[in-house]
Amino acid sequence: KSDKTLWIGGMFPQTGEWAGGEAAFPAAIKALNQINQREDILSGYYLNLSAYDTRCSPGLGTTILYELLYNKTFGSVNSSILMLLGPACSPVSTAVGEAAKMWNLIVLSYGSSSPALSNRDRFRTFFRTHPPATLHNPTRIKFFDLFGWKRIAILIQTEEVWQSTAEHLETLARAHNVHIAVRQLFDNDPSHAISNLKKDDIRIIVGLFYEEKARKVFCKAYQQNYYGESYVWWLIGWYADNWFMKVHDVECTTEEMSRAVEGHFTTEIQMLTDATTKSISGLTAQEFITDLNSTLKHLFPTKPIESVGGYVEAPLAYDATWALALALNRSLERTNLEEWTYGNKDMKEIMMEDMEKTDFFGVSGSVKFDKLGNRMSKVVVEQLRNGLYHRLARFDAEKGSIEWLSGEEPDGSRCWNYRYNHSSNN
Numbered sequence: 001k002s003d004k005t006l007w008i009g010g011m012f013p014q015t016g017e018w019a020g021g022e023a024a025f026p027a028a029i030k031a032l033n034q035i036n037q038r039e040d041i042l043s044g045y046y047l048n049l050s051a052y053d054t055r056c057s058p059g060l061g062t063t064i065l066y067e068l069l070y071n072k073t074f075g076s077v078n079s080s081i082l083m084l085l086g087p088a089c090s091p092v093s094t095a096v097g098e099a100a101k102m103w104n105l106i107v108l109s110y111g112s113s114s115p116a117l118s119n120r121d122r123f124r125t126f127f128r129t130h131p132p133a134t135l136h137n138p139t140r141i142k143f144f145d146l147f148g149w150k151r152i153a154i155l156i157q158t159e160e161v162w163q164s165t166a167e168h169l170e171t172l173a174r175a176h177n178v179h180i181a182v183r184q185l186f187d188n189d190p191s192h193a194i195s196n197l198k199k200d201d202i203r204i205i206v207g208l209f210y211e212e213k214a215r216k217v218f219c220k221a222y223q224q225n226y227y228g229e230s231y232v233w234w235l236i237g238w239y240a241d242n243w244f245m246k247v248h249d250v251e252c253t254t255e256e257m258s259r260a261v262e263g264h265f266t267t268e269i270q271m272l273t274d275a276t277t278k279s280i281s282g283l284t285a286q287e288f289i290t291d292l293n294s295t296l297k298h299l300f301p302t303k304p305i306e307s308v309g310g311y312v313e314a315p316l317a318y319d320a321t322w323a324l325a326l327a328l329n330r331s332l333e334r335t336n337l338e339e340w341t342y343g344n345k346d347m348k349e350i351m352m353e354d355m356e357k358t359d360f361f362g363v364s365g366s367v368k369f370d371k372l373g374n375r376m377s378k379v380v381v382e383q384l385r386n387g388l389y390h391r392l393a394r395f396d397a398e399k400g401s402i403e404w405l406s407g408e409e410p411d412g413s414r415c416w417n418y419r420y421n422h423s424s425n426n
């Protein structure tokens with residue numbers, strides 16, 4: 001199409017703490033190509049992406065932001081980017097998201113989970129298709145209510161994402177008369193924290209820590225004999241499936257670790273819908289994944305697909321690109337985006353309103369933002385049984401409803417109900 005070009009910026013980390021851009025970038029490009037084929041979206045325009053690798057570094061991310069704002073001339077109708085797709089990593093979104101509002105630039109992240117980014121005063125123009133880590137909490141509370149668990153502990157690694165998630169959990173717990181009896185923080189060695197949980201005879205623990213610390217927690221729990229049928233652990237569900245078998249950094253054997261972790265529950269945000277209906281792109285979620293898999297095998301021939309950075313979050317990047325294009329499409333009906341400059345507050349307000357109107361079915365499910373710019377998603381609950389994770393239920397935080405998966409509805413018959421009932425004396 002001999003169309004005029006509209007530009008957006010992009011940030012996709014290829015290395016660093018979390019190289020989520022490895023799979024997210026190809027997913028975003030796929031969406032962009034499909035969007036530019038559509039006559040009914042941004043007709044008369046070609047949407048182009050100026051993408052950079054932030055290496056998951058806040059400093060580099062900020063430098064790239066200024067590069068995009070000041071130095072880049074796009075040689076098109078307009079040398080300003082209309083919006084920013086990304087960043088992925090929370091620390092980069094925190095730096096870039098706070099600065100961007102000074103240029104009235106809307107930032108749409110596909111990979112940031114930090115609860116701090118829900119602060120609308122600091123991140124006025126920030127949206128994300130990746131829900132905050134706090135989205136796990138309503139699911140946890142729902143289960144505590146369901147099984148009459150009144151006395152809970154939280155074991156927290158001292159990292160901002162986990163501490164702010166714990167604060168949110170406590171607020172919710174109070175509203176549901178669930179008593180957070182103990183909050184134990186640890187930096188590197190959880191031994192002391194665990195002996196305190198044992199001393200207080202805590203039976204239900206929410207563990208907020210990264211995978212590497214999770215191994216330390218359960219090896220210490222094993223050594224202190226703080227594990228087994230009388231304890232209910234609630235962990236993060238996005239660790240590697242065999243995380244507790246990688247004993248290179250703990251003193252326990254795989255057999256000891258397996259016994260310590262047996263029976264624990266996890267919560268994880270669902271990032272690819274189970275639905276078989278077509279998404280806004282015309283592809284079903286499975287068609288999208290099949291196509292992405294073949295692209296990633298080509299791009300990373302020596303890497304197993306699951307270990308490509310951001311593989312799980314790729315649907316969020318694909319849907320973020322669609323959300324961005326659809327919002328701009330709505331704005332085109334009300335204003336001439338070719339005249340966009342960073343000082344144009346009126347135009348920014350139009351684009352903000354149009355972003356807030358986002359409501360479509362994507363490959364990651366229904367895509368909508370709440371008033372804080374956060375995406376609402378479903379949360380999947382699993383339990384580890386004989387070393388394998390079993391999906392128990394899916395929780396819809398918006399409706400507050402639990403959908404039990406095939407035959408997992410608790411009826412007091414199965415062993416894991418024993419675990420529930422046994423611990424209900426708290």
Ligand SMILES: CC1(C)CO[C@@H](CC(=O)O)CN1
Pocket residue numbers: 018020088089090091111112113114238313
């Ligand atoms: C589920 C996870 C792994 C949480 O961290 C996100 C990255 C971040 O918040 O920095 C990516 N998705």
